[in-house]
Amino acid sequence: MSAPIVSARGLVKDFPAGPDRTLRAVDNVSFDIAAGETLGLVGESGSGKSTTGRMLVGLIPATSGEVSLFGQTVTGRGGDARLATVRNRLQFVFQDPNGSLNPRMRVRDAIAEPLDIKGDVARADRAARVAELLDMVGLPAASADRYPHEFSGGQRQRIGIARALALRPEFIVCDEPVSALDVSMQAQIVNLLLDLQERFGLGYLFIAHDLAVVRSMSRNVAVMYAGSIVEIASRQALYAAPQHPYTQALLDVVPRPDPDRVRKPALAGEVPSMLNRPAGCAFAMRCPRAEARCRVETPALRDIAAGHRAACHLV
Amino acid sequence: MSAPLLSVRDLTVQFRTDAGWLTAVEQVGFELGAQETLGIVGESGSGKSVTALSILGLHAASTTRIPTGAIAYAGQDLLKLPDRAMRRIRGGEIAMIFQDPMSSLNPVLTVADQISETLMLHQGLDRKTARNRAIGLLDMVRIADAAHRVDAYPHQLSGGMRQRVMIAIAIACRPKLLIADEPTTALDVTIQAQILDLLRELQTELGMSVILISHDLGVIAEFARRVLVMYAGRVVEAAPSRALFRQPMHPYTSGLLAAIPPLNHDVTRLSTIPGSIPDPGRRIPGCRFSPRCTEAQTECREQAPDLVSVGDDHFARCPPRLHRMRPV
Numbered sequence: 152m153s154a155p156i157v158s159a160r161g162l163v164k165d166f167p168a169g170p171d172r173t174l175r176a177v178d179n180v181s182f183d184i185a186a187g188e189t190l191g192l193v194g195e196s197g198s199g200k201s202t203t204g205r206m207l208v209g210l211i212p213a214t215s216g217e218v219s220l221f222g223q224t225v226t227g228r229g230g231d232a233r234l235a236t237v238r239n240r241l242q243f244v245f246q247d248p249n250g251s252l253n254p255r256m257r258v259r260d261a262i263a264e265p266l267d268i269k270g271d272v273a274r275a276d277r278a279a280r281v282a283e284l285l286d287m288v289g290l291p292a293a294s295a296d297r298y299p300h301e302f303s304g305g306q307r308q309r310i311g312i313a314r315a316l317a318l319r320p321e322f323i324v325c326d327e328p329v330s331a332l333d334v335s336m337q338a339q340i341v342n343l344l345l346d347l348q349e350r351f352g353l354g355y356l357f358i359a360h361d362l363a364v365v366r367s368m369s370r371n372v373a374v375m376y377a378g379s380i381v382e383i384a385s386r387q388a389l390y391a392a393p394q395h396p397y398t399q400a401l402l403d404v405v406p407r408p409d410p411d412r413v414r415k416p417a418l419a420g421e422v423p424s425m426l427n428r429p430a431g432c433a434f435a436m437r438c439p440r441a442e443a444r445c446r447v448e449t450p451a452l453r454d455i456a457a458g459h460r461a462a463c464h465l466v
Numbered sequence: 467m468s469a470p471l472l473s474v475r476d477l478t479v480q481f482r483t484d485a486g487w488l489t490a491v492e493q494v495g496f497e498l499g500a501q502e503t504l505g506i507v508g509e510s511g512s513g514k515s516v517t518a519l520s521i522l523g524l525h526a527a528s529t530t531r532i533p534t535g536a537i538a539y540a541g542q543d544l545l546k547l548p549d550r551a552m553r554r555i556r557g558g559e560i561a562m563i564f565q566d567p568m569s570s571l572n573p574v575l576t577v578a579d580q581i582s583e584t585l586m587l588h589q590g591l592d593r594k595t596a597r598n599r600a601i602g603l604l605d606m607v608r609i610a611d612a613a614h615r616v617d618a619y620p621h622q623l624s625g626g627m628r629q630r631v632m633i634a635i636a637i638a639c640r641p642k643l644l645i646a647d648e649p650t651t652a653l654d655v656t657i658q659a660q661i662l663d664l665l666r667e668l669q670t671e672l673g674m675s676v677i678l679i680s681h682d683l684g685v686i687a688e689f690a691r692r693v694l695v696m697y698a699g700r701v702v703e704a705a706p707s708r709a710l711f712r713q714p715m716h717p718y719t720s721g722l723l724a725a726i727p728p729l730n731h732d733v734t735r736l737s738t739i740p741g742s743i744p745d746p747g748r749r750i751p752g753c754r755f756s757p758r759c760t761e762a763q764t765e766c767r768e769q770a771p772d773l774v775s776v777g778d779d780h781f782a783r784c785p786p787r788l789h790r791m792r793p794v
Contacts, residue, residue: 195654196625303742304510335721335738338725338738338739360654363726364727367733406662408687408711410707417656417660421627
């Protein structure tokens with residue numbers, strides 16, 4: 152991989168959970184993303200994937216660990232000042248375009264707001280840039296005069312993407328950008344994100360719970376469980392030869408549009424509470440292959456092949 | 467098929483809006499036999515949930531009208547049934563579970579209270595007997611430590627556990643028909659698999675018919691024996707599951723299947739259906755799908771096509787495809 156534009160090292164996030172208690176939402180997460188590449192971050196609810204994305208771009212502070220963006224360390228002492236210098240090169244696309252667009256703001260102003268905040272764009276340039284951005288995301292120029300509620304969910308997500316592109320970012324965290332969309336809209340938005348990546352050399356952290364969507368978007372994929380990455384590999388390796396029992400189980404239970412397929416029986420149990428984290432491997436209590444030491448000793452994420460890491464004693 | 471358990475014919479449902487009466491479901495029809503499983507699949511606004519709510523008479527009478535249709539269940543038309551009789555059927559013979567168990571459960575009542583309510587109402591049990599039955603029902607939906615969990619409040623349970631409680635309430639009176647509206651959509655994929663396995667086991671144990679409503683063709687393929695595909699309020703295709711997934715006959719069904727991202731191989735781009743899902747208020751002349759259809763001809767935009775037979779128990783609403791299959 153070429154030099155990463157984004158790297159996370161040992162990221163930890165603790166949230167206070169009552170007196171003298173903390174909830175560790177993210178534990179020791181590390182990864183790199185190169186320019187123009189996508190890391191897919193997949194996991195179930197509470198796996199820590201969104202918290203990781205938010206820490207990465209400074210939306211919430213990390214408890215410990217290090218984040219570097221475009222060569223600047225943005226965590227630790229003086230991190231905020233360095234984050235400010237790279238802020239324009241980062242963006243975030245949210246799951247719910249309804250919650251992230253102001254209903255009283257015309258599309259023109261929603262898209263141009265980042266330009267206005269930056270404050271060095273002339274009026275004529277602003278209109279031209281809005282038209283250009285609408286065109287990039289496949290919306291008619293006339294959309295500029297309309298309000299968010301006049302658009303469908305898929306179109307609103309296009310508006311959210313246009314807004315994210317306004318300052319010509321190089322890296323975008325996409326947090327479940329297609330999860331709220333119907334299948335026919337989802338495919339359009341996935342293709343749009345891929346087209347924009349090709350055109351502008353964008354790097355993405357693509358957060359999603361849908362393994363098939365993640366496969367279509369990503370070059371590399373990290374699987375999170377209970378706050379930690381349990382497996383990370385190229386998409387070819389991860390989908391063709393998953394090593395961690397959790398990744399294998401996830402792939403086994405995804406419903407597929409094939410009535411003749413016999414799905415494997417569901418994995419028993421549920422994700423453990425982050426407040427009562429079990430000792431050892433967090434997945435051991437649900438793992439069909441768990442041994443005694445899995446319940447005692449926490450497995451480290453280690454290399455099992457070139458570019459393929461898994462956190463499991465048994466692989 | 468012998469006399470079906472449920473037969474819906476020519477059902478049209480309209481809602482009152484500021485802009486007049488809006489047609490949410492138009493001429494929907496299907497039959498469901500005892501112990502059969504029907505899947506209804508469609509995207510937002512397709513009318514799949516509205517169809518299900520109509521079976522149970524759950525639309526607000528003041529803002530809803532049903533200009534045409536009949537819903538025959540056990541020899542009676544549910545649309546003509548007085549409220550009292552409908553209340554006996556609802557929750558007794560026909561039960562329903564919804565997408566979000568948190569908003570369907572009462573947050574200030576324990577699990578025992580909520581399951582008991584159904585039993586006391588429909589079967590006249592006293593509180594103590596109902597409570598014991600509630601524990602038995604939690605066992606049936608595979609909740610471990612049922613005698614203890616029965617006193618929990620909804621917020622003390624995980625999403626998957628809450629959906630199990632909803633299922634326990636739904637099966638409390640041993641319904642003949644269970645309508646499951648997106649029962650796993652809010653759940654994680656490993657929990658979704660557990661709930662689908664549970665529903666399948668309970669269906670066999672109790673001999674229920676099931677209508678499963680989902681936007682997820684994967685869930686439908688796994689669960690349903692027969693499938694209706696709905697688009698903009700109409701059934702565009704109806705077929706046995708295998709035929710539908712192997713030889714889809716409506717361009718919308720084909721487009722939807724192609725748009726699902728593959729899990730087993732890489733693609734550079736996904737296949738898409740152009741355009742957007744139509745706004746429910748918009749009146750589309752001819753075939754509702756024609757503005758997005760790559761195969762549409764002039765006739766498609768002018769005349770609304772009928773649902774016609776295209777194979778063994780297989781129906782589709784697409785004249786161009788039918789002509790191609792059977793040249794005139």
